[in-house]
Amino acid sequence: MEESAKCEQVSVIDELLLGKELTKKLCDQLSSSSSSSSSCDTNEVLIEKIISTMEKALAKVNCMANVGENKAMMDSHCSFTNGSPKSEVVEPEVEHKHVSKKRKTMPRRREQVKVCLGTEGNKEDGYNWRKYGQKDILGAKFPRGYFRCTYRNIQGCLATKQVQKSDEDPMIYEITYIGRHTCTQAATVVPPSKTKVRIQENQHQNNEKNQPQEKIEQPPETIFSFGPQGEVKVEDLDLDLDHKHQIFPSFCFSSPSIGSENEETNNIFSYSMIENNLVENFSPSFMSPTTSESDMFCHWESTGLGQNVHNSSSDITDIVSTPTSVTYSPIMDLDFFLDKIDFDIDFPMNTRELCI
DNA sequence: TCGATTTGACCGTC
């Protein structure tokens, strides 16, 4: 078991190193022939390869995460009967003697992101969500929708999210994720690898009452519009220390060179990629808590093809300067991971509008 | 008929 995990770990690193090589290659190509139209196809191919490589690596991490997570779940107080989880996954410190309407005081982690997307959200991030409530919030123009994982009852997945239309820009939804997916979706959801397309207003309205049963062959391409500086705001709003910074513990990308004058087009992100891979995989519950209280952002400007991945080693250093003391993880030793991979890649040109 | 959504009520936290 440990041996295979090690093997997987090396495999993931190989994939990422390949990605790095390809990115460098692309980098060289861009700087040498930025105006050449013939190189555009090659660039796209390279980008596709890079994305593919990253996805493979992430998929492997995902797989390993699930193995680890399942183990963690088995080790914890979550009990199963006849192969299916109890309808209520009991937190170690919280005993539910009976089903109560009371708000659960489970430790929760929140990822608050601003998402410019076309739906309020049932499947736009690749997961199946079921709306279970809506509430008018004081001071907010629009009501907040409450969603939970469709597989909550079946698989005991406690992931929930809150979706609220932004007061400033009704096109923007502020989505707060609470908890992680423990259902099979977490393993099967594959981030889209194609170009992200900005969802327009009419589409938005069409999807306003997006039904979960709606058939979507591929998760709709969605776009992140991050915070004011383009950051994915990872906020531990009421998270206890044990769960702080389990989100993006050390896998951060930065794009400080990008201005924010055009936030909606600049700060876009492969939503599914974060949600399904980075967030899900790099925030395992069994990871030991980090010691840092400082903010950690994941800056990754992308149009979905991973363009504009501007990551200098100094950026990484700046962001990951706080100890990311992942002491042990069944997934991988992230310190080791970062030792092997140095993202000293500088794109010579702004490619953020590529292929939109 | 079944599953998803709506909505009023309940309850914990501040």
Next chain:
DNA sequence: GACGGTCAAATCGA
């Protein structure tokens, strides 16, 4: 007591 999160009965739609 106000507010926010959740529950569950009622309702809706396929």
